[in-house]
Amino acid sequence: xxxxxxxxxxxxxxxxxxxxxxxxxxxxxxxxxxxxxxxxxxxxxxxxxxxxxxxxxxxxxxxxxxxxxxxxxxxxxxxxxxxxxxxxxxxxxxxxxxxxxxxxxxxxxxxxxxxxxxxxxxxxxxxxxxxxxxxxxxxxxxxxxxxxxxxxxxxxxxxxxxxxxxxxxxxxxxxxxxxxxxxxxxxxxxxxxxxxxxxxxxxxxxxxxxxxxxxxxxxxxxxxxxxxxxxxxxxxxxxxxxxxxxxxxxxxxxxxxxxxxxxxxxxxxxxxxxxxxxxxxxxxxxxxxxxxxxxxxxxxxxxxxxxxxxxxxxxxxxxxxxxxxxxxxxxxxxxxxxxxxxxxxxxxxxxxxxxxxxxxxxxxxxxxxxxxxxxxxxxxxxxxxxxxxxxxxxxxxxxxxxxxxxxxxxxxxxxxxxxxxxxxxxxxxxxxxxxxxxxxxxxxxxxxxxxxxxxxxxxxxxxxxxxxxxxxxxxxxxxxxxxxxxxxxxxxxxxxxxxxxxxxxxxxxxxxxxxxxxxxxx
Amino acid sequence: xxxxxxxxxxxxxxxxxxxxxxxxxxxxxxxxxxxxxxxxxxxxxxxxxxxxxxxxxxxxxxxxxxxxxxxxxxxxxxxxxxxxxxxxxxxxxxxxxxxxxxxxxxxxxxxxxxxxxxxxxxxxxxxxxxxxxxxxxxxxxxxxxxxxxxxxxxxxxxxxxxxxxxxxxxxxxxxxxxxxxxxxxxxxxxxxxxxxxxxxxxxxxxxxxxxxxxxxxxxxxxxxxxxxxxxxxxxxxxxxxxxxxxxxxxxxxxxxxxxxxxxxxxxxxxxxxxxxxxxxxxxxxxxxxxxxxxxxxxxxxxxxxxxxxxxxxxxxxxxxxxxxxxxxxxxxxxxxxxxxxxxxxxxxxxxxxxxxxxxxxxxxxxxxxxxxxxxxxxxxxxxxxxxxxxxxxxxxxxxxxxxxxxxxxxxxxxxxxxxxxxxxxxxxxxxxxxxxxxxxxxxxxxxxxxxxxxx
Numbered sequence: 001x002x003x004x005x006x007x008x009x010x011x012x013x014x015x016x017x018x019x020x021x022x023x024x025x026x027x028x029x030x031x032x033x034x035x036x037x038x039x040x041x042x043x044x045x046x047x048x049x050x051x052x053x054x055x056x057x058x059x060x061x062x063x064x065x066x067x068x069x070x071x072x073x074x075x076x077x078x079x080x081x082x083x084x085x086x087x088x089x090x091x092x093x094x095x096x097x098x099x100x101x102x103x104x105x106x107x108x109x110x111x112x113x114x115x116x117x118x119x120x121x122x123x124x125x126x127x128x129x130x131x132x133x134x135x136x137x138x139x140x141x142x143x144x145x146x147x148x149x150x151x152x153x154x155x156x157x158x159x160x161x162x163x164x165x166x167x168x169x170x171x172x173x174x175x176x177x178x179x180x181x182x183x184x185x186x187x188x189x190x191x192x193x194x195x196x197x198x199x200x201x202x203x204x205x206x207x208x209x210x211x212x213x214x215x216x217x218x219x220x221x222x223x224x225x226x227x228x229x230x231x232x233x234x235x236x237x238x239x240x241x242x243x244x245x246x247x248x249x250x251x252x253x254x255x256x257x258x259x260x261x262x263x264x265x266x267x268x269x270x271x272x273x274x275x276x277x278x279x280x281x282x283x284x285x286x287x288x289x290x291x292x293x294x295x296x297x298x299x300x301x302x303x304x305x306x307x308x309x310x311x312x313x314x315x316x317x318x319x320x321x322x323x324x325x326x327x328x329x330x331x332x333x334x335x336x337x338x339x340x341x342x343x344x345x346x347x348x349x350x351x352x353x354x355x356x357x358x359x360x361x362x363x364x365x366x367x368x369x370x371x372x373x374x375x376x377x378x379x380x381x382x383x384x385x386x387x388x389x390x391x392x393x394x395x396x397x398x399x400x401x402x403x404x405x406x407x408x409x410x411x412x413x414x415x416x417x418x419x420x421x422x423x424x425x426x427x428x429x430x431x432x433x434x435x436x437x438x439x440x441x442x443x444x445x446x447x448x449x450x451x452x453x454x455x456x457x458x459x460x461x462x463x464x465x466x467x468x469x470x471x472x473x474x475x476x477x478x479x480x481x482x483x484x485x486x487x488x489x490x491x492x493x494x495x496x497x498x499x500x501x502x503x504x505x506x507x508x509x510x511x512x513x514x515x516x517x518x519x520x521x522x
Numbered sequence: 523x524x525x526x527x528x529x530x531x532x533x534x535x536x537x538x539x540x541x542x543x544x545x546x547x548x549x550x551x552x553x554x555x556x557x558x559x560x561x562x563x564x565x566x567x568x569x570x571x572x573x574x575x576x577x578x579x580x581x582x583x584x585x586x587x588x589x590x591x592x593x594x595x596x597x598x599x600x601x602x603x604x605x606x607x608x609x610x611x612x613x614x615x616x617x618x619x620x621x622x623x624x625x626x627x628x629x630x631x632x633x634x635x636x637x638x639x640x641x642x643x644x645x646x647x648x649x650x651x652x653x654x655x656x657x658x659x660x661x662x663x664x665x666x667x668x669x670x671x672x673x674x675x676x677x678x679x680x681x682x683x684x685x686x687x688x689x690x691x692x693x694x695x696x697x698x699x700x701x702x703x704x705x706x707x708x709x710x711x712x713x714x715x716x717x718x719x720x721x722x723x724x725x726x727x728x729x730x731x732x733x734x735x736x737x738x739x740x741x742x743x744x745x746x747x748x749x750x751x752x753x754x755x756x757x758x759x760x761x762x763x764x765x766x767x768x769x770x771x772x773x774x775x776x777x778x779x780x781x782x783x784x785x786x787x788x789x790x791x792x793x794x795x796x797x798x799x800x801x802x803x804x805x806x807x808x809x810x811x812x813x814x815x816x817x818x819x820x821x822x823x824x825x826x827x828x829x830x831x832x833x834x835x836x837x838x839x840x841x842x843x844x845x846x847x848x849x850x851x852x853x854x855x856x857x858x859x860x861x862x863x864x865x866x867x868x869x870x871x872x873x874x875x876x877x878x879x880x881x882x883x884x885x886x887x888x889x890x891x892x893x894x895x896x897x898x899x900x901x902x903x904x905x906x907x908x909x910x911x912x913x914x915x916x917x918x919x920x921x922x923x924x925x926x927x928x929x930x931x932x933x934x935x936x937x938x939x940x941x942x943x944x945x946x947x948x949x950x951x952x953x954x955x956x957x958x959x960x961x962x963x964x965x966x967x968x969x970x971x972x973x974x975x976x977x
Contacts, residue, residue, distance in 0.1 A: 037638050037870050046876030048605060050958065053882050056889040061907025063745055063775045065878075070645045073873010080607055083635070083867060087616035090631035094615030100624075107525055108619050111571050117609075120582025125595045126800030127936045128586065129928045135584030136799050142581075149562055161657035161801065162856040164843070175699055200843035200853035205699050209848040247551035278549065283556050294856065302612075302860025303632035304622040304654065304820065306802030322695070338691065339943030350695035354598055354660035354688040354789075355800025367578060373568035374561040376523045382545045383528050389548055390536045408540070408548040434628055439621070445844075462527035463536060489828070494627040497828035501626075504825035504837040508814065510651045511641040 031495060034085040038512045041072035047079050089495040090303070091439045097461055097469050101412040101442035101454025102195065102243055104273045104295035109371065112298065112364035121363045126355035130335050136359065137333035141326045143366045144310070147291055150377070151272075152282025153312035157321045159357040163270060166290025166309025167201040167237075169322055169352060173288060173313065174235045174264045175205055176320040176349040183262065185234035191220055193243045193446040198268060207234060214448055218244040218403040218414075222253060229261035239268035240284070241275065243446040244403055245388065245412035245454065255285025264288070264317070272296045273458070274385055274411035277378030287314040293358070297365035308361035319347040324356055383459035384411045387466060391455055394470045398477045402449050411458075417451025422483030426451040429480045431498065434491040436472040523568055588797055588933065592964035592971075596911045596955025597741065597936040598659065598686050598767045599800065600792040602880075603959055608794050608867045612860055622820075622856070626835040627827075632859065633834035636822040639866040646772050646869075647764075647786040648779020649808035654820040654836075655862040656805025656854065659789030660692045663735070663765050665807065665818045665852055666787045667693055670733035670761045671702060672816045672851065679733045679763075680726045683707040683719040684740025686767060687941050693735075702732075708942060709742055711904055711915055711951045720746065724754055731760040733785075738764050738778055739771055741941070742904070742953060743911030752782025761785060768792055769806070770957075771909040773874075773881030785809040794868030795861045804861035815841060818852030880958060884910035888956040891965045895954065898973050904951070911955040913938075917976060920952040926975040927968070934968050 026033045058064070074082060091098070098105035116122060124133055144156040157173075160166040171188070178185055188202035191212045199209040212228065215221040220238065236258050240248045248254070255265045267281055267289035273296040275281075281289050293299045293308035301307075313321055323345070324337040334340070335356070341348055372380060385408075392413035396404045400418035403409070417426045430440030430453075442454040457466060479487055491497065528536075533545070542548055549557065561567075569577075588601050595601075612618065616631060623629030623636075636654045643652035656662040667679050681690060681704050690706055697704050705726055710718055723734055734755045739745045752762040764778030766788035778786045791803040807819060814821075815838065823837035843850040872880060888910040896903040900917035916923060920937035927934035938951030956965070 034634070036634070036641075038641065041870070041873060043874035046873045046879070047607075047871035048876045048880070050876070050879050050883055053879070053886040054890055056886040058885060059889055059905075059907055060775055060885070060909070061745055061747070063747060063907065065772075065774060065776050067776075067780065069772075069777075069874050069877070071642060071869060071872070071874040071877060073876055074870050076605070076607055076871065079867065079871050080611065082870070083611040083617075084614065086631035086634055087611075087614040088631065089629075089634075090616040090620045091625070091628040092616045093619040098621065100621060103621060105619075105621060109525055111574060113613065113618075115575065115578045115582075118579060118582040119587045119589060120579075120585040122796045122798055123588045123601075124585045124799045125588055125593075125599055125601070125797045125933070127595055127597055127599070127940065128588075128933060129925050131925065132586035132928050132933070133799065135581035138584070139578070139581050146565065149565055161661065162854075164853045164855045165657060165661070168853060172695070172699060195855075196843040196845070196847045196850070197853050197855050199848035200846070200850040203848040203850075204853045206701065247549075249551045249553055252553065252556065275552070277562065278558055279552055279556050280558065280562070300618045300860070301621050301856075303617055303620045303629070303635075303863065304859030305856040306657070306804075306858045306861055307856040308802075323691075337943070350698070351688060351691035352661075352695055353692060353801070354658055354686065358801040359799035360802050363578065367574050370566070370569050370574045370577060371525070371571070372523065374565035376526070376568035378561060379523060379526055382548075383526055383533075385548045386528070386533060386536055386540070386545055389540045389542070393540045407550060408542070410548075410551075430625070431627070434625065439628065440625055459526055459528070463529075463532040465527075491627050495630050496627045496831060496833040499626045499827045499833045499835050500825045501835050501837065504823040504835050505840075508821070508837060509824040510637075510814070510821055510837075511644045512637065 032085045034082060036512055037074060037082060038072045040078065040082065041074040043068060043070065043072060045073040045075060047074055047076040096438060097457060097465050098439045099441045099455045099457055101456045102270055104456060104458055105301065106298055106458035107460035108298055108300040109368060112367040115367045116360050116363040121359060134333055137326045137335065139366055140362055141328050141333060143362050146369050147310055147312055150276060151289060151312045152280030154315040155313045155318040155321060157311045157325065159322055159353050160290065160309040160311055161353055161358060162305060162307035163290055163292045163309045164197040164201060166311045167197055168204060169311045170266045170288035170290060171201055171205045172349045173317045173320040174266065177317055178234055180347060185232055187233050189228060189233060189236045191238065193448045194237060194239055195243065195268060195270060198237045217406045218246050219248055220250065220254060222250045225254060226257050229257060229263065231262060233261060233263045235264045235266050237266040237268060239271060241271045241410040244414050245409040246403060247410055251284040270295060271411060274381055276381045277374065278381050287317050293361045293365040298368045299361045299364040306358055306361065308358035320349050323348050323351050380459050387457040387459060387461055388413050390466060391457055391470060395473060398474050412454055412456035414449060415453040416449050420480040424480045424483060424487055426453055428487040428490065429476050431490040432476040432479065432487045433473065435493045436476060438469060438472060586933065592932045592967040594935045594954045594956065594968055595933050597941060597953055598789060599797055600768055600955060600957060601797055601959055602770065602792055602957050604794060604796065604868060605871050608864055611867050612864050617860065617863055623836060626833060630833060633822050635863050635866055637824065637834050639862045640822060642866060642869045643806050644808050646769060646777065647808040648777030649786050650811035651814050652808035653817055654822050655858045656807050656819055657858060658801065658803040658805045659767055660689045662787040662805030662807050663689045664693050664696050666763045666785045667702065667733060667735060669785060669816050669818065670763060673813055674732045674760060676730050676732040677701060678703040678705065678730045679735055680723050680731055681706045682723060682736040683709040684742060684744065685735060685737045685765060686741050689765065708945050711948055723751060727754055727758045727760055729758060731758055733761045733763045735763045735765065738766055739768060739909050739911060742913040743908040744905055745775055745907050745909060748778055748781040748783060768909065768911065770881050770884060773877035774885055775909060790865045794864035802858060802861055804858040804865055816851060817841065819854050819857055883958045887960055888912060891956040894965055894969055895972065898969055900976055901972065910957055911953060914952045914954060916950045916952055919949045923975045927971040930971045932967055932971040934971055
């Protein structure tokens with residue numbers, strides 16, 4: 001039993017920086033240290049009571065386990081306490097503003113959680129006969145219709161499991177469409193400011209990736225793009241609004257030029273929150289766009305997923321969309337799978353996941369959409385953009401805003417580390433913000449700006465919350481500009497000080513080993 | 523609007539600070555032609571919480587709920603009892619509403635839970651290391667095939683006939699574009715022994731083979747020793763990929779890692795995650811330590827902080843898209859964090875003792891149910907060795923039988939006709955899963971419904 005899992009012992013002396021009295025346990029009042037389950041529990045403990053098994057001769061073909069697994073168990077009270085203690089070491093939207101640019105960390109309505117847990121949605125199997133899941137299929141179709149209308153596109157594929165999976169879906173459809181016309185192309189063009197998933201996805205599908213430069217206003221350089229277009233370019237992937245938080249005003253012209261050169265246009269919809277209800281991407285000539293339900297439509301991010309990334313398609317790409325999908329015939333809903341696709345959807349590029357997509361996210365997104373309605377969604381994008389501009393203009397006197405002079409931003413405000421002194425950088429400012437009780441903004445992204453800080457407040461913040469954040473950021477920025485070296489030690493009030501990421505990567509410890517095992521491995 | 527805190531007065535004041543007359547001024551970069559002047563047509567306006575709950579409740583009630591009927595459907599998604607505390611814990615706002623743990627000092631809760639999850643998965647699968655989760659089993663399976671290509675620099679995968687046909691479909695979709703070759707076959711309903719498929723796989727391994735992909739227990743529920751396959755694959759310089767869709771089985775049977783599998787992937791839904799009509803689920807991904815730098819997805823690792831205290835961070839991110847861009851091992855970004863947490867909480871509650879008891883209970887119930895169903899006139903048990911899922915051969919096509927049983931309020935398994943459309947030899951096959959949620963009365967209801975539907 002490990003009393004003080006932090007590793008600190010009284011003979012190590014007081015820690016630097018904190019200055020507070022060390023405790024016997026390593027705890028600091030409500031900040032509680034917590035051991036690993038493998039240190040707390042053992043393989044003979046369980047937190048479940050099961051009925052006795054009936055008597056039956058086993059039929060395992062001689063494959064019975066003959067070695068222990070090493071899975072520690074805890075009783076229910078221990079389990080509840082373990083995870084409750086762990087939870088308190090996390091920052092979360094429920095605790096405060098979460099200004100991660102391009103991540104759209106907005107409030108997660110609890111009605112959505114309730115709806116997703118209705119047994120009629122949560123306790124149905126993907127392989128039930130379709131007659132027994134008509135309500136579920138109806139919901140998928142209903143959400144799909146909203147997404148089509150909100151984007152002004154022609155069709156929707158609901159099965160992609162997250163944003164990057166949606167990108168994959170879009171590029172597979174593009175590749176299938178090009179191959180169907182016997183026009184294999186090799187290159188996908190991606191702006192330098194794009195999310196890393198864009199080039200990774202293009203490469204995953206077998207394309208060579210080339211960068212498109214940006215102009216001095218932070219937008220795609222239309223002339224440079226046009227001069228690169230040609231018979232080898234399969235597609236252009238554009239994020240709009242882009243990752244500098246700016247709308248691409250030439251989007252329609254870009255689409256036209258790409259189409260004229262025989263290519264197709266993929267739009268990364270990660271930033272759809274800025275324009276939902278006000279702009280339909282379909283009116284800008286794009287061919288495919290994924291929608292992160294876990295961003296714009298508020299499904300919780302859960303510490304790294306699950307997400308959901310439906311993809312809307314133009315008419316040109318619709319025949320190539322993946323299986324399965326829901327089709328409505330009068331009052332009846334059917335599931336078009338491999339079997340029935342032959343007759344009228346034979347060009348589909350196929351299946352990209354085992355079942356029908358993230359139903360649990362569809363129900364949440366549908367509740368969100370119905371709650372807001374057409375009028376509320378329009379207000380969402382207006383407030384999101386207003387909040388971001390309020391931050392931009394309230395801080396541009398203290399932080400460098402590289403594109404601040406070119407006009408308003410959309411849903412996120414971009415700053416650089418210009419003017420920070422004596423070796424202080426964006427990382428130090430971010431860690432200083434942690435001590436002020438805020439999650440930092442997106443750091444060092446997009447790559448086109450030095451020491452980038454990308455701030456997306458979202459529409460679910462009050463003016464008071466924004467003012468408090470602005471005050472805190474202003475204070476930390478002033479320290480960075482004054483060369484205040486104490487920022488190098490930040491955070492000092494978080495559950496942990498700065499963590500040694502180099503050590504973690506150089507000597508990876510990815511699983512727990514019991515002390516005797518670990519020693520043997522040395 | 524209950525989710526939007528700005529009041530009109532706030533908006534006016536903020537517009538003044540911004541120097542704009544109206545919010546429209548903030549959208550100046552949007553060309554006039556692309557701007558919508560009013561609301562999008564055909565969509566309703568905002569609604570009260572009560573109204574939304576009513577609308578969606580109406581749809582929910584149009585579905586037949588697994589927990590309310592005799593239920594025997596598996597084939598890649600399994601109904602197990604989930605302790606109440608699992609859902610309670612994952613709904614804590616600090617887990618539910620947190621982000622990917624990029625700022626480790628204020629994400630130790632998520633990171634430590636992921637480290638524990640990785641350890642549980644690696645141990646369950648009999649592997650050295652595991653990642654922080656994938657979308658689901660089917661995408662994890664393709665990522666494993668893709669990883670084997672990177673490790674071996676070969677592009678031909680031998681795929682077992684017992685791999686879930688939807689997983690095969692996903693792999694086929696991707697292979698069309700990546701140039702990988704997949705050697706695939708249909709399972710057979712003639713014999714419970716794995717003979718033919720095993721011979722095919724063993725005979726097909728050669729110097730161009732990147733990996734052999736085999737599901738354990740397989741789509742028909744059968745379990746087979748993988749040791750010889752592992753040895754033969756290794757002798758030819760190929761990897762063995764094992765796919766597990768029912769992790770509870772590993773409480774009772776030997777893990778694929780112990781039998782020599784190099785990469786073990788699968789669906790983790792059965793532990794801690796509900797059926798959810800197919801998603802969200804959680805893909806599990808584990809392998810031998812020597813391949814760790816070719817793994818896809820997030821990895822959580824142990825380190826120390828500036829005071830020497832133990833802590834956890836995301837690590838080896840030079841494999842990943844946000845650093846490596848087009849040279850990344852995968853394009854995956856968001857994975858299935860909250861489902862991984864649910865898996866881990868449930869696994870912690872079970873512990874090794876509980877997992878073993880749960881597995882034994884499933885196995886015993888399944889054997890008794892199989893014996894009972896084999897007494898239904900005309901019905902034959904195809905499976906030899908199995909865990910909690912087995913295959914029956916009916917005297918006629920199974921698909922209409924499943925529909926007929928559903929009309930009688932029994933969700934009586936998955937017809938192989940649904941899974942393998944067009945495969946004539948499989949049309950009479952019916953796959954049944956029996957978990958701890960099934961009662962003796964449920965089994966009698968199924969036997970009765972089956973007999974009636976066959977009559």
